[in-house]
Amino acid sequence: MKITLPYVLLLLVTVFFVGTCGVSFAAEGNVEEKEINMREVHDFLKECGHYYLATVEVDQPRVRPFGTQAIFEGKLYFLTGNFKDVSKQMSINPKIEICAYDGKGTWLRVQAVAVNDDRIEAKQFVLDTHPELEGMYSANDDIIQVLYLKDAVARFYSFSGEPRIIEF
Secondary structure (H helix, E strand, C coil), X not given: CCCCHHHHHHHHXXXXXXXXXXXXXXXXXXXXXXXXXXXXXXXXXXXHXXXXXXXXXXXXXXXXXXXXXXXXXXXXXXXXXXXXXXXXXXXXXXXXXEEEECCCCEEEEEEEXXXXXXXXXXXXXXXXXXXXXXXXXXXXXXXXXXXXXEEEEEEEEECCEEEEEEEC
């Protein structure tokens, strides 16, 4: 078989097209999977009602209950006040861990980096999903702080099986 220039060009275009589509499809699947995983964690936290967020202060762990969670622009958010120790601790070391138990034999641990989002739109969205906090915070005040989870690894545990690990 004689290899001609049009044949080589057709082969190159085909390889490029298939390679590009393969990368695109894989990336879309990965994003979709991460969104499903994030939604699963969000729903579990919401079902539990309260969860515990751990930070570090110097060399001492600090844990406190939280009850806020919201998905905004494809990220899982929570809310606090920037005057609280938890805010100061996360500004020094943004690595956090969340733990929640559903009361039915399943618990969740999430390791993540907490990233601050100063945008009013993000603050308002989180407040809209938690109207019980409107008396304490306003999207326009100087004390509200909303953060989202980055590089999250979630582990679901139960008494009846092996841990299940997901990322988002």
